[in-house]
Amino acid sequence: MTLAGLSLAYLRDRALNTALNVLLLTLGVATMVILVLFSAQLGQRFQRDAEGIDLVVGAKGSPLQLILSSIYQVDAPVGNIPLETVRTLRADPTVGQVIPLALGDSFRGYRIVGTEPAYIAHYGGELAAGRGWSRPFEAVIGAEVARRTGAEVGQKFIGSHGLAGGEGGHEHAETPFTVVGVLAPTGTVADRLILTSVESVWDVHGIDHDQHEDEHGHEAEPAHPHEAAHGPRAGALNASTAQGHAEPEVTALLIKYRSPLAAVRLPSFINKQTSLQAAAPAVEITRLLSLVGVGLDAVRGFAVLLILTSGLSIFVGLYTALRHREGDLAMLRVMGASPAAIFGQILLEGVLLAAAGAILGLLVGHGVVAVAGSSFAQLRDMGLSAMRFEPAEALIVLAALAMGGLAALIPAARVFGVDIADTLAHAR
Template identity: 30%
Template structure:
């Protein structure tokens, strides 16, 4: 009997039901998006190391070094002399030391110089860089380039295309170099910051026309692979605490995680706003049903007169609120897919990192259940009012 009452009430008040469920769907979609993007971003960014354990650079901020060398978002704090790079490369604790140089762009897309050894590293466990059909790696000493998948797609580049770099990390149409580079390969998508980069031989950046010839052998940073985790602590002591020339950023994941901890207040504000929207949406259930109680009182009194118990009427109102919450929550999953697609697209465009918003997250079960529960709480007030409807007075004809 309760389900029949719920169905009839929802059908009779279809417009208010749809509007209320729609507000809940928006609130649910917002909450799910904030929660999933927050948790996934922290996990994915903290695990994005491009296959390296540490970054060595000029004296400065560890975070700046990591953002520059791993995520290609920051400027270099300075250059490392070739002698220092050679010395650190020979250290017995270091398995591999791959230099990079930055300082040029093409229409805002960063150009990074490195050695072919960079592409031999597993950027994720068990995954190495690969090329789209017909592509190959550039050769040292040539004016050849390898382009990340996302950059190539946005620029419309393919193997055989040519371009002229621009000086600086910010695009200036007046700062074009004379050198012409040929694209010899497009990387297969990796879902990492490498997808947004144009890669050229290290010497290409070092000796580009207009660059200081005195710094022709310098590099912006050195990407480090260690032979053992304990080596990182030893080098941290030697270079950061005892030395004063270089900065050793280790471990990369912890440095990125610290950044998220520093800006955690942003996540908290967004989550708080999402919960406030959820509460407002749940309150709309209370208002919607409560405002319709005046029109329902006679129907409720007739039902009571026909034998319906108070608890049946009470349960029907609370059940109606729960169904509205369930409809809104289910629709909210579709809203979340739309919101998440936009947000992850922006993150990929800005960082190259690809999130997987549809990957299972516990919020997918407790989020909708929470909304249903809030809606049921909102339905308690009109349910109590329905419970207290006086049968005789309500049915009695008005003279």
């Protein structure tokens, strides 16, 4: 029998102790893997989706909620802002680009967003099939929407009132949409959105935008009048309609600066308005990650404690087992095994335990992430994927193996102090 086979035989002989050691290490490694996947993918998604957006303008309320609802599409909008805000900001010489968004409805949990073609261009979107919208009630769907719903070019669908899940809300059966294009995967929030013109959003909610355009003139309209992104959040729109003054509104504006001067004067100018607020994505996301980081650090500390406890358990188990098998070790010496070979065999036991725990920990960690991503829409919307492997996971595995080797080091070193004759004499 080889030394590796002997190590496996000894581990099987202590099956309960082996299982407990592996379980402890599995839980510790799995927890660390979950934290790595969650923090790395969340941070990457936050950075990727907010890249190139300097400011978000919306209704008064929570700045973080404004960022989450407008950029990441994972929260309810804070309200609506006047359509005149679009024209005012586009006329500002320090503003390079204004992309309005209109939210309110969804289809099978995927948001229908009224916007401009510039929104697709911002995220580097390219059509994998079909074309862009050119008339009301035409829509371009993201790659994930197409994959999960099975929607194809030419298919019609009916939007539902609300953003939470698209189930149970009032369906706008009288205004169906037609899919005219499917985007290629971008790895951004655009993958899970249904994009259309804001005229469509207005028409779905009964907004007379033609009359509004006549009242305000055409000289200040954007270059794409049929795709100008104005639109109310569904709940606020209904309230406005009930009061008899359903005016075209926007949910939020994504701003890109043309001049550094805009960063100095624009946020304060907007925040002084009674109905508007400006939120910087970089500031709000840094604040969010710092708050989340406190909880992650606590869980990470618990995971490290589990791993260290597992290492201590491996040490105690091997040390105790070695005292009971001193006769076996002496016989191996008599049969010609060198002290170094026996030392390596005991060390291998610790490494094998650590390897089993590390591999199971990886599998359990990715499995938990897969279940969480499929069970919670918010995590799925943030792009949490169990199929991605982070470089830090390799470090976790190496650390677990090193800990297994260190835990076995002291018990293995006792081999060099064993007196063969005395051990065999006592064994009789």
